[in-house]
Amino acid sequence: MNISISNWTKSGSPWVWLNAGAVAISVIMVASLIGLIGVRGLAHFWPADVIQAKYSERQNSRIIVGEVVQTEQVSASQLIDAGIEVAPGVESLERRLLKNGNRDSEGIDFTWVLSKNLSDIKTPAMLFTAERYEWGNLYGFLRSLKQEQKVLAQYAGYEKNDEYMALWSLLDKSMLRAQDIKAQIHDIEKNQIGKINHELERLRLKERRMELDLNSDADVTAEIEQRRVQLAKEYKTLEDKLVDFYGKINRDSIEVEISNGSVITVPIANLVRIFRANDMSIWDKSLHYIAKVWEFVSEDPREANTEGGIFPAIFGTVMMVILMSIMVTPFGVVAAVYLSEYAKQGFLTRLIRIAVNNLAGVPSIVYGVFGLGFFVYFLGGSIDQLFYPEALPSPTFGTGGLLWASITLALLTVPVVIVATEEGLSRIPSALKEGSLALGATKFETLYKVILPMTSPAMMTGVILAIARAAGEVAPLMLVGVVKLAPTLPLNMNYPYLHLDQKIMHLGFHIYDVGFQSPNVEAARPLVYATAFLLIIVIALLNLSAVAIRNKLREKYKALEV
């Protein structure tokens, strides 16, 4: 049964195996990429154990505290280059990236440590992690809770006992109160004052418009003035409320012993959440995980996008994609119908078909350049001159925004819809068409009642593919209106509700920006993985559904063709 090498080679099997290997490698690459992003993105929300250890370097030793984020091997020569002494004969050493937090008191919140220098590694149950609105995470031992200057409760040890738990439950209560006030402050600042500012701005523009039109209607001016006074009054009330809230929210604070032994005071108002990761059961951790994931998809970003959620980015992406679909669907379908049903099939049509096909291969950045030059500067600039002269020199549509981003992407994806729809149209058996025409239907009626309904799955496929492409495209958007931070949503309660001129955030751009332009890359990295994972999930679902629809469609027409 044995086969010799030469016979085996002669049969060509090695080549077949190598070809099979190529498929295997491609499959592994896709799977491991998705796996890598999934693991890194999802693991971030799991509350990791916080370690406390003695770190000795040369003669000095100190206590360090933090989460181990990454462990890797480094070659000895690299370490020697970095000025670290390595015993001869050692080829590589293990080092860990520690998220030690406490950026306000320690300067940096990530440190590389050599594993061999760590000793007495412990995970104290009472070591807590606090997420803060400013300065990133805080790790430490809770020492006391203060109301204004009065100490409500305190604890000095490191062990878990009732005294400590009592302190902790007081803290929980104080946190709830602070968060409640915070929510109210947020509502006033963002919604109510935002609304007043928006209206004041509109009044200013109205006035400026009248000035430009040389139209001085005393009544209108008086009306504006009156409204302005009224708004100022409302603003004053809100401001008073805010001052009051701010006074209240800063009432409580905690004292925390941090890794170097010093005690710092942290206002409760600065805390997002506080938990003892080492003391949590799996159930607690799962709840925490769900809460974190929910925060991620539903909250605004914090700390230069390195903490918090990505809700505005999700919202912006969705808004843009919806607008884009509204534009791309009718145009794409009409163009496809024209090309395959109405246009005279000749050299010109073939040429156009090739051109449309190739448009899908034109680099997306070219669309971005076109969008910036033509839509933003040329069209937008003209619209501003004509319709929004009162806002000049600050541009309204003469700068990147939701509308231009959507149109640019619509242009970019229209070939996808055309090609998919045309494919669907070409699969309709001509007998059906001829039958309808023979029964006396006009061409349009045939199209509308027979052909289009049957092509609808193909159109759907096209639109879904277009959406998937648009959701992942970044390069053109960088030029036509996507920005790193735009917490004001393009759809809100201020007139005219849908703000087409507003700049938006976008998931893809968010990945680029946070991953590459962030001041604190280490802190931002897990969120980038999480965002990337979310984007992949969305796009994979869209694509798979497109494939499913397409397959179903093929089955259906196979039956018809018989």
Add this chain to the structure above:
Amino acid sequence: MSNTSPSKAPVIDFNTPAMIRNRKFRAFKNLFASKSIALGGMSIIVAILLIFFYLLWEIMPLFKAASIQSWEEKDAQYTQYKSPGGGKTLYLGIEEQAKIGMRVNDQQQLTFFKTDSGEVVSTQTLTNPNAPQAKVTSFTTVSEPSGIFALGFDNGEVIIAKHSYKSTYPDGVRLITPEVSYPLGETPIKVTTGAVDLLSISNDEENWNIVAGSNKKLTQTIISAEENLLTDELEITTESKDLTELPFTANKLLLLPGTRWLITAGSQGKVAVIDMTKSADKQLHQEISASSAQITEFSLLLGNNSVIIGDENGVISQWFLVRDNDNKWLLEKIRAFQKTDAAVSVTAMEHRRKGFATLDTNGTLYLYNTTANRTALKTPLLDGQATAISYAPRSNALLTEFDGNIRLWHVDNEHPDISWEALWQKVWYEGYQEPEFIWQSSASNNDFEPKYSLMPLAFGTLKAAFYAMLLATPLAICGAIYTAYFMAPAMRRKVKPLIELMEALPTVILGFLAGLWLAPFIENNLAGIFLSLLGIPIAILGFGFGWANLPKKIRNAVPDGWDAALLIPVVIVATLISIHFAHNVEALLFGGDLRQWITDDIGIPFDQRNALVVGIAMGFAVIPTIFTITEDAIFSVPKHLSYGSLALGATPWQTLVRVILPTASPGIFSALMVGMGRAVGETMIVLMATGNTPIMDVNIFEGMRTLAANIAVEMPEAEVASTHYRVLFLAAFSLFLFTFVVNTFAEVIRHRLRNKYGSL
């Protein structure tokens, strides 16, 4: 059959008014629909054309020739007028808006006048209070943009003055007020013992460097003027020394910035470079013959680094100091411009660009740009030899004096700095040792020379695409061959959507992974990566051979066409082993660290984000494109061809190589072209996975900057309608054309192939 009365068709009257109306309405609807669908379809075609023509429209101005005509305002043409102030002109100047002109004459009068009518706004006399009888013997400017000029007198004294303009808006109308100030005080400064026949001044904040003298004798005076913080008075310290005797009688002097270099021109085209920091006997640094005729124009270009030399024969050339390999500075001729028809007469330097305007003695105007070595305009302007010419700061106007008359001209010369040479050939930029390809579009200082060579970007684009194709081509084509020809249909149905998903993966994710995960990974496991290139094929072949030698029972357990699934664990294990043992190999061969060995022992620079990273990441993005098209081409080869071959006794592999692949080869070729098109235009991966430095080096361990990434980086900052903006459009247009042509070609090939299959 029973008796059947012929069934009567129900009588329907098709011509009731309602029916007719209905029919008309349907016909109308049909017509309307076909018109509007045609309109909609056409609009898409228009959109495609619009992209093309809009890009073209944006880049056209780059190649437009300049033009000049009389200055017009509110439909009134400006005409010429008598030079205000009279006398002989020493200098002409214009302010920013080209509304106010300024003239210095040999009677020491400085006259500000309106450029439209010559109406005098104000006059100042720059007399020498020490010696009212002293005559002006020389005039010089520090630089055009600074507005600082100096008069030298026959008693060895100079006055330094500055003209500036203030804009105010009383009643919303712009009012420009000219002013004269004296940076070193109104008292003249004694700089030499004899008459100041030759004078040159350079200035660097508080430090002034003045060289003055006559014939062969020159004196250098260094003045530092510091404002006393308490009294607001100028504290001036002066230091002067005599320079070496010149080898020839100089008639023109130029000082470069700093206190080191002085360049003089004498008769018969002689030029000498003086190094003033040396002791007197060593000061003569270089003496050359820059021209065969009398030098008539000798002045500094914007930035005061380049000397423009024009002579009686009409030869104009640019010179600057170049450091040779022995670290010695030598004045070298950089380029010669288009010859003027007659002797060079007067020249005006641009204030913000590396360009100048020249009038020859016939009155013909030439607008030159030095970087692009371009003559933007050559046109007869005046009837004879002009006495003075001056550029407005915005380079949109020229003021000429001819025959005692001054006239303002409007110049339209938006983009002189672009030419075919500047974009695609080596250019000798200021401060460089030799001509080079450089892309550097902006800098912080004003007298910067923009370097718009697209070569490094085009090179980077092709480099990135090349390395991507290097990875993608074998993987995608081999994978496609297996999937289309050998793979079991059930597995094919699972693999194809996976590859399609791979195509849909946003490139921003690939780029981010490449930059943040892959780049450090490769840096740490460089040996592992190269070892797995070797290890994986060996493992696959070894496994294949071993499999062939397994008992039939085991082999039959796996159905035909599922080999790829078997290989998945093999490849994973092979990769892990390669990476794991790479460290040992490294220790054995490369002193412990391949990456360091490469930089230290071979001397190849290593960037963390390099072409290898881009190759892998972009290869990943290109694989599905090539895969899908190739797979399609191979799969649709008519089955009877392969059945025939197999029936004749060929092995499957022989059938594939001899029958299937030759038939499908045009399809594979077109797949490669489409893949190439995608790699060339990809933006995000290169943007994130390279350092984006525009270098020209094929080294796989260094980065690059591609056209697309360059657009993404610079477009948001480019000023609308500036040269930079339009060059970026040009880059986009090139990308558009390249991919469009490549894709069209590929599409045509595929179309032919489809017809061929049809006929088979």
